[in-house]
Amino acid sequence: EVQLLDSGGGLVQPGGSLRLSCAASGFTFSTYWMSWVRQSPGKGLEWVAIIKEDGSEKYYADSVKGRFTISRDNGKNSLYLQMNSLRAEDTAVYYCARDHITTGTTRFDYWGQGTLVTVSS
């Protein structure tokens, strides 16, 4: 059974940092692109970042470029999101999501349960 377990959220002050983790199981993690998607309270969905299977390519939403870093450890079947210089508008539930294999046409067929990040003084 495919499972994605998000963790690492919490309350942080503006300007602070936080590292989110996503533990994957039930599939060959190293063959999938992976993404982070966030949802502000009561709002819609926003794609945040994506990383290639081997970590050699990474892309970001303009809203987080230069502040957030996506990474992965295929040996540990884990995905990470390092968030620096956090702002109030980064407050959201962050989901890791299985993106696609190179020849695949699905996107986000599995999601973590989400971890809440609150940026407030």
Add this chain to the structure above:
Amino acid sequence: DVVMTQTPVSLSVTPGQPASISCKSSQSLVYSDGKTYLFWYLQKPGQPPQLLIYEVSRRLSGVPDRFSGSGSGTDFTLKISRVEAEDVGDYYCMQGERLPYTFGQGTKLEIK
């Protein structure tokens, strides 16, 4: 960025009746491989989103056949042939043809 415009914002449907949600993209979602990367997700209350439809009209395994997707180019539709109580939630379309992936604003489906 590709703008995804969903309508209506909300929908109230009697069980057993059909429902339809429209999604329009600001650019064609046909990729160089000839496939159209348009997806539909349902987010039930208190849960993460779940993928229903990919490539415009292909149902993910396990998705009831009362859900169907159609459309081409920039105009797409999700239809529920007979709404059931368990279909309550927020529906989102998303384009995956180019980065950044972008979502529609969402459509809230309620049961009358």
